[in-house]
């Protein structure tokens with residue numbers, strides 16, 4: 001199962017709204033088949049692994065990180081494929097939260113006489129597909145807020161200079177995160193200040209997320225680097241009151257504009273719904289402080305990843321979270337399942353906010 005999890009985790013970011021899944025077929029103590037789901041619309045993990053196993057699959061044990069599917073999606077049900085291959089046992093890490101499956105896969109296998117075990121390395125499998133688990137049950141993207149800050153919580157110097165807060169290893173990690181998310185989102189203030197491309201620039205090639213800018217008045221200049229670079233689509237979340245001329249100019253540059261409410265500010269909850277409708281299952285939120293603060297206040301952030309650099313900048317400089325704040329410490333947003341990791345000289349701290 002660990003091998004199956006490892007294989008699956010490497011495909012994170014390349015299956016769009018599908019989960020990552022790995023499968024290992026074992027017969028009499030030997031691995032006879034391996035597979036992972038690599039691309040939406042193409043073979044599921046079990047199909048690849050059983051194909052490799054061939055006739056050895058008969059009487060074998062199939063280890064799979066997600067409950068085999070029981071429905072016809074873009075591909076036929078894996079359950080039937082396992083039954084046809086005459087495997088005698090299936091070990092599943094976790095059930096498939098997809099309402100079209102949700103236990104039916106396991107039930108179908110048991111009904112056909114196959115022994116099924118559920119729950120081996122379940123936590124690991126659930127964590128690996130945290131975005132899929134949210135998206136498939138709510139239609140909303142999983143939002144990961146990522147920010148780099150100094151030890152005193154600043155994301156830039158008082159002059160606005162922010163290149164760079166964190167070291168090169170942490171920045172490489174951020175690009176891996178971009179590769180692993182379907183969308184990347186920033187506020188227009190950040191777009192104006194940094195004129196970023198928001199592409200994935202790893203030391204090896206990576207996938208580019210769809211770029212999203214929250215821009216209530218469509219202040220993004222049509223000649224910004226985001227719009228000149230065609231590596232991924234650009235979506236602007238704005239308000240109904242934004243200028244139609246600006247909208248036309250930005251659309252002419254290829255941007256897709258979505259009006260989210262009457263204004264004056266973008267209705268972010270509505271915006272997230274619209275991104276889900278466009279099949280963006282995961283979005284990396286990269287600031288700035290105001291958008292981070294608003295998303296947090298609205299309870300729209302699922303996970304927070306902070307890269308903390310071992311430096312102090314001081315001054316009236318921008319902070320990672322800018323919002324009205326709470327009066328009492330007891331009202332602060334707590335984070336659960338915190339983890340820490342040192343990356344180069346920086347500390348990576350992550351956790352999941354819990355909303356009252």
Ligand code: AOF
Pocket residue numbers: 017018019020021022036037040041042043044045046066067068069072073074075076078096098101136
């Ligand atoms: C599995 N093994 O490797 C994957 C599964 O459109 P389709 O046919 O690709 O179906 C997508 C759904 O199938 C997806 O939402 C999830 O419920 C399940 N994914 N199931 O048995 C796999 N990737």
Ligand code: ZN
Pocket residue numbers: 044046068069070076077078079
């Ligand atoms: Zn399947």
